[in-house]
Amino acid sequence: MKRIPLVLASAAAGAFFILALPLSGLIDHSARPGSNAIVDWYSQTAARQSIALRSAMTGVPDLDDPASIRRGAGHFQLVCAACHGSPEAPAARFAEDMSPRPPALTAWRPEARLFQTIKYGIRHSAMPAWPSLMRDDEVWDMVAFVRRLPTMNAIEYAALAHGDADPGTCASCHGETGEGRDNAFPRLDIQSPQYLADALAAFRDGSRQSGTMMAAARQLTDAQIAELSQTFGQRLPVGPAADNELGARIAREGIVSRDVPACDTCHGPTGRVDFPRLAGQPVDYLRLQLELFQKHGAERGGRHAEVMAKVVEDALEEGPHRLEPEEIEAVAEHYGQ
Structure with missing residues (x-):
């Protein structure tokens, strides 16, 4: 029984040491590369283990869609290439002075861990979280691209990231x-x-x-x-490309029984100039926007978010405004390229 107070005293002393050491200022936390190898090792090991644990149950979607890879490439060139470099150009000079230094993404990494890193970032590093935590689709676009990055040469990278246009425009x-x-x-x-x-x-x-x-x-x-x-912004006239009977009916007439208005009223050729045109957009893009309104409601944001959230509302209790998944698909196919 005498050992219990001794154990408690040792635990208290250990806790005090753990708290007092950082408060003492003795640990060097400067950003100078190599200033404290022990602190660097501890921080990076903790980050890797945290990412591995939190990504263990993450389901990975299909990442082979060429459009998804291309979207990820465009954002990588705009935001990521300066720190990590690319097959087209090395990292910017300032990246060499970072601690920890951003890694060159030349080796394969598990997709779920890439997702965790890109979405949530890494504390005490220059790796930020994704600006919008509700846009997992954009994070997966980046994962789809980064997993291909180690196999790309400069020509392949340039074709994906910016084509013939100036990078980042x-x-x-x-x-x-x-x-x-x-x-x-x-x-x-x-x-x-x-x-x-x-x-x-x-x-x-x-x-x-x-x-x-x-x-x-x-x-x-x-x-x-x-x-x-x-x-x-030119407002070129583009007609619906697909002959989807259900989508065309919703676009022209809406769904009266659920008080869903006709899409063409706001988004058609004679719709208001402050509403987006839909005809001619990619089908996948239209489907995604409707699904975002349905999943996140007005939080998805934008000038007309509250209106659209009511149109596609997917509440626990069915309300008067709601588009079913097959109706969302039909509308997207009606208007889409």
Whole structure:
């Protein structure tokens, strides 16, 4: 029994040491590379183990979709290449002075661990969390690209990341005239300048959720938003490409029994200029946007988020406004490329 107080005293002393050591200031926490190998080892080991544990139960979706890989490539070039480098160019000079130094992504890493790292970032490093925690689809796009990165040469990387456009520009993803590159990105040329300006402003202030576009728009001035909107917003007339009877009926008439309005009222050829045109967008993009409204409601953000959330509402108790999955698919196919 005498050993119990001794054990408790030892535990208390150990706890005091653990708390007092960092408070003493004796541990060197400077960012100078190699300043404290023990602290670096501890932090990096803790991060790796945390990522491994938290990714253990993460389900990995199909990551072979070429459009998903291309979207990830565009964002990697815009945000990640400066620190990690790419097959086209080495990392920026400032990355060499970081501690820990961002790794060159030249080796395969487990997809679930990539997801955990990209979505949540790593504390005490330069690796940030994804700007929008509700956009797992964008994080998986990045995973789809990064898992392919070790096998790419400079030509293959450039073709995916920006094509013939200047790296990191709007045209590198959306095309020189906003036509939407390779059916992987939404078209801009079918929208009005007013709608594009509203969307960019919403991405800039974070009221519309997209980690990709929030990162792209954060540094834009009002004058740049106005210029880009005029450059890409042309509102070209595009008719529906698919003959989907159910989707066409919902677009023209809505669903009266559930008080779902006709899509064409706001989004058709004669719809308001502050609403997006739908005809001509990629089917996958349209389906995803409707699913985001259904999953996240008004939190998805954007000027008309509350209206759309009611249209596609998927509450625990069925309300008067709701689109079923097959109806979402039908509408996307009706309007989509």
